[in-house]
Amino acid sequence: MLYIGVDIGGMSVKAGIVDEKGNILFKDTAVTDAKAPAEKIVSDIAELVRSVAERGGVSLSDIGGVGVGSPGSVDDAAGVVRYSCNINFVKTPVAGMLAEALGVGRVRISNDANCAALGETVFGAGRGAKNSVTVTLGTGVGTGIVVDGRLLTGNRSAGAEGGHVIIKAGGEKCGCGKRGCFEAYASATALIRRTARASVRHPESLLARLVAERGIDGKTAFIAAKAGDKTAKRVVAEYIRYVGIGLVGFANVFYPEVFIIGGGISKEGDALILPLRDFVRRNAYGAEFNPPIDVVAASLGNDAGIIGAAALAMGD
Ligand SMILES: [Zn+2]
Structure with a gap:
């Protein structure tokens, strides 16, 4: 068919x-x-x-x-x-x-x-999984939740908006008007904001030089971190920690077999995925006794x- x-x-x-x-x-x-x-x-x-x-x-x-x-x-x-x-x-x-x-x-x-x-769950990076949470790290943060092979969307499909789960009370302003949403810390927009702030605070860093030479996007901090720049490494580590905090929250509610990470930032591959996987496995409730949760990059692209x-x- x-x-x-x-x-x-x-x-x-x-x-x-x-x-x-x-x-x-x-x-x-x-x-x-x-x-x-x-x-x-x-x-x-x-x-x-x-x-x-x-x-x-x-x-x-x-x-x-x-x-x-x-x-x-x-x-x-x-x-x-x-x-x-x-x-x-x-x-x-x-x-x-x-x-x-x-x-x-x-x-x-x-x-x-x-x-x-x-x-992604049925035919892509999560193939074979019955329970997954897909998190798209782009301009905003989109989430899609699959439970027992079906989309979980809440009453009249108004739910599954994981990007607006608050991870820090009174925190950064989100596009939705509230403060401290996951999206305000885990989106590419949030990473770019952190990159800009760090480059102003540390004008001597490679990060600041890259920003001056080629402008800022979601890749800048990852590029400078790979070259060994301390400021950039800190920006990337903090960013990954916030993404991880969001995933651990979802893990504690849904305990999926796999997190599928999509969006522009997911193109960073192992530099993003490996520390995230480690963070989720160390921090999810009961993770030392429960089956391990996988974290993978989305594979179907556009x-x-x-x-x-x-x-x-x-x-x-
Ligand atoms: Zn929000």
Whole structure:
């Protein structure tokens, strides 16, 4: 059986034909007009799906279903996108509209972070795991939780927002308006802020020189730390400790088999993953008696959204 996964973004929509093993057989992208009326956006998505099916040599009447990952707050069971900062959906019944436009009976939708988590768990870095927490370290921090092979999303899918678990009372201001959220310490944005502060405090450091020469991004502190710079090593160690504190909190509630770390920062590989794994194994409650928790880097890259959305359509 074949499925179609759709990954909606603020700039573009991706759709792909995915087989039961999570392989993408054919995919394409279309530009999103994020400010257009919702009906127009959905009809553009339907057009992309039709075109992908046709060029991939599949009839829509033969596919097992269509899965959709959307930014914003999604009511999975109702198939409704409640709102999104990135695209003009307000209480839009996207799943039903697509089902009607495509003549496909089975259309499933979830938040894009949840879809990526499901894709990584079923077909990516967590393959074989039934319980996982996927943490995406990007501009913000997204989390997706899989328990017994299914997404855990809370009442009307309003939960699983691990980025806004408070890890430090009265701490750094978060994009959500609260203080001390995990996201305010573990996002690439937070790492960049810490890098900037440290380079001002230690103008003699290699870190400060790199910042002056090439500007700051999420890689700067890791590059200088690898070259042996003490200031950068401290920035990286503190950052990893905060990410670890968040993971340990999730471990104590969900005790997953695996944490899957995605987003731009996950490209640092072992320099990030190994100390995190060590931190989680030392600090999770009962870890010396319980099965070890693995921490791995996500492996599906930009395809996680398409594959995860298809995996959503494969579920029951
Ligand atoms: Zn927050």
